């Protein structure tokens with residue numbers, strides 16, 4: 387376990403102090419905390435063979451629906467998740483929790499407490515994990531380049547003009563898919579086999 391405030395102090399020397407968002411006193415505290423703890427531990431323990439430089443994640447104090455990956459000229463990787471994006475996605479899934487619970491098979495899983503959390507929350511978590519791995523994919527791509535990618539700009543009309551950027555997005559999506567699927571499988575493995583959809587989730 388890392389304390390978020392202590393952790394982000396490591397980023398201060400890199401020049402991000404004014405941008406950092408602190409979530410402890412918000413209603414989203416628990417969701418931020420579990421996401422941060424997973425990501426920081428994953429960055430610290432799972433990727434040493436790929437890069438000799440550390441990679442950090444933090445939440446940026448910015449309402450824009452945006453996430454960003456960058457590699458600094460000094461070598462460190464940085465993943466930024468805007469608090470506006472995190473909270474908007476959290477709200478969307480929460481507001482649709484009754485609809486999600488009504489989907490075929492979901493209510494039974496929830497009623498019998500066969501999942502770790504309500505389905506809307508598991509879906510939100512999987513989406514945020516996909517985002518994390520996608521941004522990490524960009525940081526890995528940048529090991530040979532000094533550049534930065536902002537997701538919102540990548541989705542703009544200028545995007546199609548660059549084959550390189552197009553390929554980098556697809557590559558990051560593939561990285562994210564390959565890792566996120568293991569989280570989804572781990573979730574399903576906790577459910578009795580009769581509840582697992584038979585025509586999906588086969589690797």
Ligand SMILES: [Zn+2]
Pocket residue numbers: 520524535537540555558
């Ligand atoms: Zn991207």
